[in-house]
Amino acid sequence: MTKSNSDHIKIVETPTITDTKQPNRRQAIKTLAATTTLAAVASTTPLFGRYGQAQSAEPIKIGFQVHRTGIGAAYGRWYNRTTEAAVKKINDEGGINGREVQIVAEDDGTDPKRGAEVVEKLATQHGCDIAFGTLFSHVVIGSAPRAGELKIPYFVVSEGHHVASGMLNRYTLQPGITDVKSQVQAMAPFVNSTLGKKVTMIYPDFAFGHDHRDYFSAAVEAQGGKVVAKIAIPPTESSFTKYFPKIPRDTEVIYHVMVGPAVLTFVKEMGEFFGNSRPEIFGFIDSLEAVDLASPGLEFLEGTYFWEGNPRYAQANQSDFDKAYRAAVGVDKNGASISDSKDVSTYAHMFGCWETLHIVKAGMEASGYAGAGDRAKLIEAVEAMNSMPHSYANPQGAKEFNGKTHQTFGHQYITRVENGRLVLAHTTSIADTYYPDEVDYTTQSF
Amino acid sequence: MSEIRKSWGLHTGVVALLLALNFILPDYHHGNLARVMVLACYAMGYNMLFGYTGLLSLGHALFFAAGMYGMSLTVQHLGWSAGPAIIVGLASGLAMSLVVGILSLRTAGVAFMIVTLMFAQAGYLAALYFGEYTRGDEGFVIQKAARQIGGIDLSDPMSRYLAALVLFAVCLFITLRVVQTGFGRVLVAIRENEERTRMLGYDVHLHKLLAILLSGTMSAAAGAAYGLLFGYAGATFASVQYSIFPLLWVLLGGAGTVLGPFVGTLFMFYLIDLSSDISTAYMLIAGLTLVLLTLFAPQGLVGELRRRTLRWLP
Numbered sequence: 001m002t003k004s005n006s007d008h009i010k011i012v013e014t015p016t017i018t019d020t021k022q023p024n025r026r027q028a029i030k031t032l033a034a035t036t037t038l039a040a041v042a043s044t045t046p047l048f049g050r051y052g053q054a055q056s057a058e059p060i061k062i063g064f065q066v067h068r069t070g071i072g073a074a075y076g077r078w079y080n081r082t083t084e085a086a087v088k089k090i091n092d093e094g095g096i097n098g099r100e101v102q103i104v105a106e107d108d109g110t111d112p113k114r115g116a117e118v119v120e121k122l123a124t125q126h127g128c129d130i131a132f133g134t135l136f137s138h139v140v141i142g143s144a145p146r147a148g149e150l151k152i153p154y155f156v157v158s159e160g161h162h163v164a165s166g167m168l169n170r171y172t173l174q175p176g177i178t179d180v181k182s183q184v185q186a187m188a189p190f191v192n193s194t195l196g197k198k199v200t201m202i203y204p205d206f207a208f209g210h211d212h213r214d215y216f217s218a219a220v221e222a223q224g225g226k227v228v229a230k231i232a233i234p235p236t237e238s239s240f241t242k243y244f245p246k247i248p249r250d251t252e253v254i255y256h257v258m259v260g261p262a263v264l265t266f267v268k269e270m271g272e273f274f275g276n277s278r279p280e281i282f283g284f285i286d287s288l289e290a291v292d293l294a295s296p297g298l299e300f301l302e303g304t305y306f307w308e309g310n311p312r313y314a315q316a317n318q319s320d321f322d323k324a325y326r327a328a329v330g331v332d333k334n335g336a337s338i339s340d341s342k343d344v345s346t347y348a349h350m351f352g353c354w355e356t357l358h359i360v361k362a363g364m365e366a367s368g369y370a371g372a373g374d375r376a377k378l379i380e381a382v383e384a385m386n387s388m389p390h391s392y393a394n395p396q397g398a399k400e401f402n403g404k405t406h407q408t409f410g411h412q413y414i415t416r417v418e419n420g421r422l423v424l425a426h427t428t429s430i431a432d433t434y435y436p437d438e439v440d441y442t443t444q445s446f
Numbered sequence: 447m448s449e450i451r452k453s454w455g456l457h458t459g460v461v462a463l464l465l466a467l468n469f470i471l472p473d474y475h476h477g478n479l480a481r482v483m484v485l486a487c488y489a490m491g492y493n494m495l496f497g498y499t500g501l502l503s504l505g506h507a508l509f510f511a512a513g514m515y516g517m518s519l520t521v522q523h524l525g526w527s528a529g530p531a532i533i534v535g536l537a538s539g540l541a542m543s544l545v546v547g548i549l550s551l552r553t554a555g556v557a558f559m560i561v562t563l564m565f566a567q568a569g570y571l572a573a574l575y576f577g578e579y580t581r582g583d584e585g586f587v588i589q590k591a592a593r594q595i596g597g598i599d600l601s602d603p604m605s606r607y608l609a610a611l612v613l614f615a616v617c618l619f620i621t622l623r624v625v626q627t628g629f630g631r632v633l634v635a636i637r638e639n640e641e642r643t644r645m646l647g648y649d650v651h652l653h654k655l656l657a658i659l660l661s662g663t664m665s666a667a668a669g670a671a672y673g674l675l676f677g678y679a680g681a682t683f684a685s686v687q688y689s690i691f692p693l694l695w696v697l698l699g700g701a702g703t704v705l706g707p708f709v710g711t712l713f714m715f716y717l718i719d720l721s722s723d724i725s726t727a728y729m730l731i732a733g734l735t736l737v738l739l740t741l742f743a744p745q746g747l748v749g750e751l752r753r754r755t756l757r758w759l760p
Binding site for chain 1: 472473474477478481571574575577578581582583584585586587588590601603676677678680681682683718719722726728729
């Protein structure tokens, strides 16, 4: 009961009141109102006790910034399913600190302006304890400043390098999915040693593609290989035939990453260009997430390789953790929904929601999280984490979290298309994904 | 009371009301009203060209982005402080509108729409192409330390709201003043009958160019302020949807009315926000509402008010 009362007081002392260093009239009015309320409630002790109990039993609200519409909608649909499955599991196991977990989902339209508004809504109107779940980088970068100003922990599942680059703030963390820099550089040893040393890169001519260009070029040259051509495709392009003649004849490997619906045309036209004699081909699965590999035009991908954050198809060495996670989310052994085999998941990324929510749970329990006043303690608890073993909570694999950069590191998977299925060909070590720290968020004050 | 005094009284009252709201609004609405006021400045800029001059641009995101990037790139790469950076943002918008104005005014009607759309698309692609500096579609954060003017921290909720209100008031009163002057009346005359205005001896081309300059610079001011107050600049704000937004806001609020852009921006924000609380199919609710509004209030909310009762509304 004593704990309940203290919980109550923490909740009444909202961050807006306690965290403000320079009082102003509006906040003074709020402080007065809060104090009056507290005094009125405290004057009736039995009521105070009952209210305190109710407060401690209140659910933990996790604000879910979901791409329900816009370019990220396919990802958003599966992020939503994974999140709901993770919350169900956590609640079935007793919730967090004995409290039920509740998801408050808001669509951000995959737009940075609306994203910032949604974070604001989750924090100030819904009273969420944390914000969570954003994927697209521009929405994360557009929203993170508001999260920092509102002092709400913002757990993103984006794979962007923006967190570890130091661009954001102490309130933004990415503990459940690796970032593009570590993913890309971890591919270089395999590409060089197994596929070939002369690489032509084909990538979209915007920030995501530029990240691939820069990180992979550096990594492949460090391995003794060479990028013989860098072919940037403008984002408005709908046909690619004019770019293929630019591929040097001595190319041993084509590295492609094409985000967007044009990927089907890209693959089809690449197949028509090369015919039966093609170099080795390696790509990132991002463009083909939620796309059935049996789609017409994708036959040319047979025998090519892909990066996958988590293998879509259940592999021969499938772990019990993956089996249980797959069943909980409702994904079959081919990576599609168990209720609709045409509804293909975004399996390479969506595990990040599952793992992030389990890390939030671990962080809240380690910090004794009771309410918004403990947000800083929650962040410190997560920052203190490091090794995360392969488990049901981390079904993608073991992780090493770097509390200074707020970024996790983990195994990457390379699969090969065999008979229309993605079959595991190589698993990188976690060490392959490391790079020097670029920021130490722990030096920033709350 | 004369119509002019009524107009000034009403608009001063609106600004005073917004100032009063600063002290009483809950956090969520307080933050969003600040955002709406900044975006309303963008809509007011658009309204100057579309609502008063009759030139329908489909490329105003170019001016908004010019202000945003003019301000943010100087902060990010040259280390300038916010004050001078805003001046650069305004100058970028002015220069961009001068170039676009000179070239696009060689066309009219549908061709003007297409030319402005193409200019904006070129601007958007340029922002992606120079990703080394702009970080393209991802954009970049304007750090809190850089978001200060004269020791005032613009990331603080109250400072942000008041800064947005100052910008809003300046744009509102500039618009009000302009539409009351001879210059503003000539713009309306051009909208109503361009040939007749020319025949009366007015330099139509010059007036249109000045309208574009005013409109583009006001839009750029909104873009620079948005980046500074909310700490982010990105190519999304240069994309075509951000050229369509001000058109939508102005049509909803009332084209050719001083308060219409603000009312339209506010209405659209809360339409999306409240309908998303009702259903995940909130776009359907918003869409139906817009269809109904177009059917029953074709002149927009303020325009309809003016048509039905307050005929003196500017």
